[in-house]
């Protein structure tokens with residue numbers, strides 16, 4: 215066992231605090247990673263605050279992890295000491311079900327092993343990336359291309375793949391009108407990726423405060439949903455909508471922005487159910503869908519796509535001691551556009 219420094223939530227209502235946790239010994243297929251940067255995803259906040267259900271405490275979260283390989287198990291062929299690597303939202307899956315065999319471990323029928331709050335194969339609860347080291351089986355470790363700055367690569371491991379996967383699946387590209395609702399961590403990556411894929415990109419944000427950034431990141435149009443005319447004006451306008459909003463929306467107002475055969479994809483994950491009036495779907499033969507991160511193969515494809523197109527996350531680098539303040543700023547939609555923890559400040 216390796217005792218490592220970490221930042222953990224002691225309960226659903228208390229601030230995160232410095233602590234130590236145990237990482238398992240490096241097994242034959244395992245890679246030991248010295249974590250350099252860890253992104254703060256809104257899912258970390260939903261999780262530690264118990265919004266998605268009860269969890270065991272103390273809990274370390276963080277599933278946007280980049281670092282350097284410092285030790286490899288005897289059967290590890292994919293990675294060597296010194297490699298630049300990443301870990302996202304999963305650290306294992308059953309590897310046998312039809313979805314795993316199709317490379318969609320994110321949809322493992324037996325439940326993939328999440329990077330945090332999941333029961334690991336050894337019965338322990340997985341602990342995430344707000345820590346100095348992590349041990350992960352080689353098949354769930356990604357290669358981070360050299361050309362992507364390290365800290366800007368971390369958010370790709372969740373925000374990047376969560377937006378890339380539906381954009382790729384629903385064929386965002388030339389001639390497609392894509393709307394991104396909410397320009398936070400996921401939203402700003404959706405803008406960059408959809409633009410790089412060649413789509414016409416529109417941002418729907420609560421206000422125009424981030425308009426200049428949105429246009430700089432690749433949006434062609436930018437609207438404030440606080441303006442009651444916006445959704446009316448945009449009726450029947452989009453082939454694909456990626457909804458990244460972390461809070462409930464009145465979908466019956468929003469779904470009308472879909473054009474004929476348009477698809478609404480919710481990736482934002484408020485805990486509340488969202489009532490949908492089916493007549494809104496009848497018009498224009500609209501579809502309402504969801505999407506969860508992406509498989510390992512697709513995550514590597516996304517990292518390589520970002521390297522090829524020179525894109526990565528816009529980050530605000532923080533010390534570990536600033537995590538709790540960063541959470542409050544995320545909750546206030548005041549993040550430009552992903553907080554990333556410099557893990558050296560934990561060591």
Ligand code: NAP
Pocket residue numbers: 254255256257258260372373376395396397398399400401418419420421424458459460461462480481482483484505506507544545547548549551
């Ligand atoms: P984030 O940085 O907080 O971004 C969410 C954005 O939603 C905000 O920046 C804001 O954008 C908008 N927003 C927030 N509250 C709103 C409200 N009450 N009404 C309208 N718009 C609001 O969060 P994130 O890290 O991108 O994550 C977004 C959501 O995706 C979270 O629920 C997270 O758990 C979920 N998620 C899902 C997956 C998946 O696999 N499906 C993966 C990762 C995260 P504007 O300021 O532009 O309005």
Ligand code: ZN
Pocket residue numbers: 255256257258277303372373
């Ligand atoms: Zn996430």
Ligand code: ZN
Pocket residue numbers: 307308309310311312313314315319321322323324325
């Ligand atoms: Zn499986």
